[in-house]
Amino acid sequence: MAGTALERFTERLAGELEAQRREGRYYTPNIISGTQGPRITMDGRECVNLCANNYLGFAQDPAIIAAARAALDRYGFGLGAGRVVCSMEIHQELERRLAAWKRRAAVLVCQTGYDTNLAAIATLAAEGDVIISDAANHASIVDGSRLSRAERRIFPHADMDGLETVLRETQSAPARFIITDGVFSMDGDIAPLPAIVALAERYGALVYVDDAHGDGVLGERGTGIVEHFGLHGRVAIEMGTLSKALGGVGGFVATEQTVRDYLYQRSRTFMFSTGHLPPAIAAGLIAALDLLQAQPERPRRLWENAAFFRDGLRRLGFDTGVSATPIIPVLVGEAERAMALGRALRAAGVYVQAFAYPVVPRGAARVRCIVSAAHTQADLEEALAAFAGAGKTLGML
Numbered sequence: 597m598a599g600t601a602l603e604r605f606t607e608r609l610a611g612e613l614e615a616q617r618r619e620g621r622y623y624t625p626n627i628i629s630g631t632q633g634p635r636i637t638m639d640g641r642e643c644v645n646l647c648a649n650n651y652l653g654f655a656q657d658p659a660i661i662a663a664a665r666a667a668l669d670r671y672g673f674g675l676g677a678g679r680v681v682c683s684m685e686i687h688q689e690l691e692r693r694l695a696a697w698k699r700r701a702a703v704l705v706c707q708t709g710y711d712t713n714l715a716a717i718a719t720l721a722a723e724g725d726v727i728i729s730d731a732a733n734h735a736s737i738v739d740g741s742r743l744s745r746a747e748r749r750i751f752p753h754a755d756m757d758g759l760e761t762v763l764r765e766t767q768s769a770p771a772r773f774i775i776t777d778g779v780f781s782m783d784g785d786i787a788p789l790p791a792i793v794a795l796a797e798r799y800g801a802l803v804y805v806d807d808a809h810g811d812g813v814l815g816e817r818g819t820g821i822v823e824h825f826g827l828h829g830r831v832a833i834e835m836g837t838l839s840k841a842l843g844g845v846g847g848f849v850a851t852e853q854t855v856r857d858y859l860y861q862r863s864r865t866f867m868f869s870t871g872h873l874p875p876a877i878a879a880g881l882i883a884a885l886d887l888l889q890a891q892p893e894r895p896r897r898l899w900e901n902a903a904f905f906r907d908g909l910r911r912l913g914f915d916t917g918v919s920a921t922p923i924i925p926v927l928v929g930e931a932e933r934a935m936a937l938g939r940a941l942r943a944a945g946v947y948v949q950a951f952a953y954p955v956v957p958r959g960a961a962r963v964r965c966i967v968s969a970a971h972t973q974a975d976l977e978e979a980l981a982a983f984a985g986a987g988k989t990l991g992m993l
């Protein structure tokens with residue numbers, strides 16, 4: 597055999613990366629200098645940023661930064677131990693505040709949204725149980741399900757007949773978890789949660805909703821999909837992230853006290869990691885909740901911006917699919933066309949991200965735009981003008 601084991605192995609990896617590059621889905625680093633925001637500086641050039649999940653502009657909000665800075669002085673830089681060994685009072689306060697915000701009995705904060713899905717799904721769904729998952733669910737739900745010993749069943753995206761078929765076929769399982777994204781991150785559509793809850797109640801199943809893109813976005817008070825549909829008390833487990841609308845990092849489960857206690861005692865990703873939210877982040881997140889409550893106009897502005905931008909794209913002739921939220925894809929089909937549109941927009945001063953298989957199905961490549969409450973009308977008009985120019989140059993309009 598030629599070469600060392602490491603040489604042969606790196607050759608294999610290089611081959612796979614080369615194939616990815618040929619298929620036009622190789623990600624190059626996109627480095628911003630300065631802060632995250634509606635406009636960013638990338639490669640030394642200012643551009644309109646349509647890539648961040650910074651829905652409310654909290655990632656660069658001065659009140660939040662000030663709260664984080666004060667906590668840095670008071671509590672120091674790191675936690676230095678796992679939460680089970682020693683939690684700080686600021687983490688307890690964050691959990692209490694999130695529980696009150698979500699109108700739930702208890703909250704467990706985990707390291708990231710991704711970790712939260714691993715922690716909750718793998719720990720709660722036991723051998724013999726069934727996880728019933730929407731086909732378009734986020735990778736972290738897929739991975740949490742893979743880590744669990746429960747049986748896994750998939751229903752076609754948002755297809756209630758498909759869901760009911762699985763519910764009918766799995767009636768002998770001790771517990772069944774219907775798991776769905778609240779807002780789907782690639783298409784920007786909202787899960788049919790009232791229908792899912794009705795089926796769950798009819799068949800005695802539990803509903804688990806991933807509200808990563810609903811927190812701070814959906815509902816009159818911005819508390820997510822359960823508020824949006826008026827389903828308080830009917831969803832067993834609400835998972836959320838602290839890294840999108842709330843502007844920091846972390847994830848959480850909002851649920852019944854016993855479920856939270858069980859996760860605290862049993863979740864391996866929670867227990868066996870020293871990595872947890874630094875106290876300054878926890879304090880910044882509490883300030884973000886204060887701000888959201890004090891400024892209900894932020895989510896309203898977000899929705900106005902989303903409607904303005906989506907309508908503008910549609911008027912130009914772009915296909916924005918089933919988007920009903922600030923996540924607005926522009927569907928173009930083949931991977932290379934999506935990458936070309938992304939490059940043309942970037943050259944015109946608008947930063948969007950192109951996605952292709954395996955992140956989205958083959959033939960459904962797109963550039964995805966995410967609008968923020970922090971965008972001005974001028975930012976969005978500039979972006980629409982760039983879309984018009986790039987679309988014409990590339991023969992898409």
Ligand SMILES: Cc1ncc(COP(=O)(O)O)c(C=O)c1O
Pocket residue numbers: 708709710711713734736777779781806808809837838839840846847
């Ligand atoms: C639907 C959904 N769930 C979970 C996550 C993971 O959350 P986090 O980014 O906080 O790890 C994401 C992130 O993109 C997401 O879109």
